[in-house]
Amino acid sequence: MKKIICIGESSVDIVFEGREPVGAVTGGRIANAAAMLAHDTLPVTMVSEAAADPMGDRVVSFLSDAGVDISAIDRFTEGHTPLNLYTDDPDGTVRITRYADYGQACFDIIWPRVDDDTIVVFGGYYSLDRRVRQHLLPFLTNCQERGALMVYIPGFMPQRESRITRVMPAILENLETAHMVIARRADLNMIFGTDTSKKCYADHIDFYCRSMVAVDAECRTIEYFAGHELTQARIPEDICLSLHWNAGVIAGTVASIYEQRLTPDRLDAPAEDIRKKILSAAVASAARAARDLKADWQRKL
Numbered sequence: 088m089k090k091i092i093c094i095g096e097s098s099v100d101i102v103f104e105g106r107e108p109v110g111a112v113t114g115g116r117i118a119n120a121a122a123m124l125a126h127d128t129l130p131v132t133m134v135s136e137a138a139a140d141p142m143g144d145r146v147v148s149f150l151s152d153a154g155v156d157i158s159a160i161d162r163f164t165e166g167h168t169p170l171n172l173y174t175d176d177p178d179g180t181v182r183i184t185r186y187a188d189y190g191q192a193c194f195d196i197i198w199p200r201v202d203d204d205t206i207v208v209f210g211g212y213y214s215l216d217r218r219v220r221q222h223l224l225p226f227l228t229n230c231q232e233r234g235a236l237m238v239y240i241p242g243f244m245p246q247r248e249s250r251i252t253r254v255m256p257a258i259l260e261n262l263e264t265a266h267m268v269i270a271r272r273a274d275l276n277m278i279f280g281t282d283t284s285k286k287c288y289a290d291h292i293d294f295y296c297r298s299m300v301a302v303d304a305e306c307r308t309i310e311y312f313a314g315h316e317l318t319q320a321r322i323p324e325d326i327c328l329s330l331h332w333n334a335g336v337i338a339g340t341v342a343s344i345y346e347q348r349l350t351p352d353r354l355d356a357p358a359e360d361i362r363k364k365i366l367s368a369a370v371a372s373a374a375r376a377a378r379d380l381k382a383d384w385q386r387k388l
Contacts, residue, residue, distance in 0.1 A: 089130065089202055089204050089205060090130040090131070090132060090199075090205055090206075091121075091124055091129060091130065091131045091132070091205070091206045091207075091208065091341060091345065092131075092132050092134060092159075092199055092201065092205060092206070092207045092208070092230075092235075093117050093118070093120065093121035093124075093131060093132070093133050093134065093208045093209075094117065094133075094134040094135070094207070094208065094209040094210075094213070094214070094223065095115050095116070095117025095118055095121075095133075095134075095135060095208075095209065095210065095211050095213050095214075095240075096114075096115045096117075096118070096135060096136075096169065096211060096212070096213040097113070097114070097115055097118045097133070097135040097136065097137050097143075097146045097147075097150075097160070097168070097169075098113070098114035098115055098118075098146070098168065098169035098170065098171055098187075099111055099112070099113060099114055099142045099145060099146060099168060099169070099170050099171070100112050100113070100114035100170075100171045100173060101170060101171070101172050101173070102173040103172065103173060103174045103175070104175070105175070112331070113145070113146050113149045113150075114169070114171050115135075115211070115213075115334075116211065116240060116242075116331070116333050116334045116337060117208055117209070117210065117211060117213075117240060117334075117337065118133065118135065118146070118150065118334075119331050119334035119338075119376070120208065120334045120335075120337035120338040120341065121133045121150065121153075121155050121208075122149060122150055122153035122155060123153075123334065123335065123338035123372065123375075123376060124338050124341060124342055124345075125150075125153045125154035125155040126153045126154060127338075127342060128154065129342060129345055130156070131154070131155050131156065132155070132156040132158070132159055132199045133150055133155045133156065133157060133159065133160055134159040134160070134196055134198070134199065135159075135160050135161070136160065136161045136162075136163060136189065136194060137160055137161075137162055137163075137168050138162070138163055138164070138166055138167045138168040139162045139163065139164050140167050140168055142167065142168035142170065143162060143167075143168040146168060147160060147162070156199075158197065158199075159196055159197055159198065159199050161194060161195050161196050163189065163190055163195070164190075165188075165189075165190025165191060166187075166188035166189045166190035167186075167187075167188050169185065169186065169187035170185070170186045170187070171183055171184070171185050171186075172184040172185075172186075183244075185244075189218065194218065194219055194222050196222065198226055201229060201230045201233050201235050202233060202234075202235070203233055203234030203235065205230070205233075205235040205236070206235065206236045206238060206341060206344060206345060207227070207230045207235045207236070207237050207238065208238045208240065208337065208341055209223070209227065209237070209238070209239060209240070209261070210238075210239050210240025210241060210242055210261070211240055211242035212242050212243060212244045212254075214239075214257070214261055215243070215254040215257045215258065215261075220257060224260070227261075227264050228264070230264075231264050234351070236266050236267075236344065236349070236350065236351050236354070237264050237265045237266050237267070237351075238265065238266070238267045238268075238269060238337075238340075238341060238344075239261050239262065239264065239265035239267070239268050239269075239296070240268075240269050240270070240337060241258065241261070241268065241270045241274050241275065241278055242274055243258075243274060243277050243278050251277070251278060255278075258278060259295070262292065262295035262296055263295055265295065265296045266296060266298065266351040266354045266355075267296065267298040267299070267300070267340075267344070267354055268292055268296050268298070268299040268300070269299075269300045269302075269336065269337055269340055270284075270299065270300070270301055270302070271301075271302045271303075271304065271333060272284050272301060272302065272303040272304070272305070273304070275287040275301065279291045284299075284301035284303060284310055284312070285310075285312070285317075287301075288301070288312040292312070293312070293314070297313055297314055297354065297355050297356065298311070298312070298313050298354040298355075298357060299311070299312045299313075300312075300336070300340055300365065300366070300369065302333060302336055304322075307321060307322040307323075307324070308320065308321060308322065309322060309336065309366055309369055309370060311357075311362040311365060311366055313356065313357050313362060314356060316359070316362070318359060318362040318363055318366060319366075320363075320366040320367065320369070320370050321370075322370060322373070323370075323374070331376050331377075332373045332374075332376050332377045333373070334376055335369075335372040335373035335374070335375060335376030335377065336369045336370075336372065336373045338372045338376070339365075339368040339369035339370070339371060339372025339373065340365055340368065340369045340372075342368055342372065343364050343365045343367075343368035343369070344365070347361060347364060347365075349361065
């Protein structure tokens with residue numbers, strides 16, 4: 088493998104406990120996964136946007152300091168870098184309030200070169216947004232034609248689109264492109280309305296993509312579905328399921344694919360030892376992400 092290309096939104100997440108902020112960190116599962124991969128000396132390029140404002144400087148510095156190639160990040164001058172505020176509702180659920188302004192002329196990306204030994208990670212609502220998708224879809228098609236290994240991270244934000252039917256065609260197009268899907272059970276349920284990851288895989292994913300890594304935070308499991316095969320790993324109780332531990336799952340999975348030098352055809356029917364190595368790396372990376380985030384907040388408080 089020559090490189091990993093990560094495509095996703097870059098933002099700043101501010102978390103509140105009660106009325107007081109407890110920490111501010113770079114947001115976006117894919118952006119944080121890119122930083123973790125680069126920190127482990129893997130060659131990573133981030134394709135994204137960040138305004139030429141203080142929050143944008145923070146995000147880009149975070150990625151650059153980790154070792155990420157930031158040459159494909161568009162620093163737009165109209166608008167501001169997205170902010171996501173995480174607050175607690177009285178019933179204990181977490182509310183996400185989003186502030187974003189991309190302006191009119193944006194996503195002016197210098198696309199990185201893609202070869203047949205490139206891993207491309209993309210997803211979230213960023214891959215569904217009509218503003219981005221008109222530029223992104225041709226690139227994804229080019230990646231697929233060049234033999235890149237495509238990893239799709241499904242995500243849907245009701246705050247940005249209230250009707251799933253409006254973005255479902257884009258989700259299905261993304262699945263047609265993918266060789267692997269990495270998803271949270273909550274996202275799968277929100278998109279497809281299925282009770283379990285197993286049912287979702289059988290009814291909606293397997294037709295498009297044979298490899299799916301599904302994370303169930305409630306049951307504390309990570310499952311690898313591959314056709315009729317299933318491999319499962321437990322998430323240890325001492326791992327805090329914090330804001331960015333899902334980014335750790337993505338980073339660990341992609342790093343294992345990179346280190347095992349897997350190709351798209353090998354993910355069509357991966358052997359059990361491959362599945363076990365991927366899940367082991369995902370759990371270890373998620374644990375590290377949770378620890379690092381906690382330590383980062385403690386230094387700032």
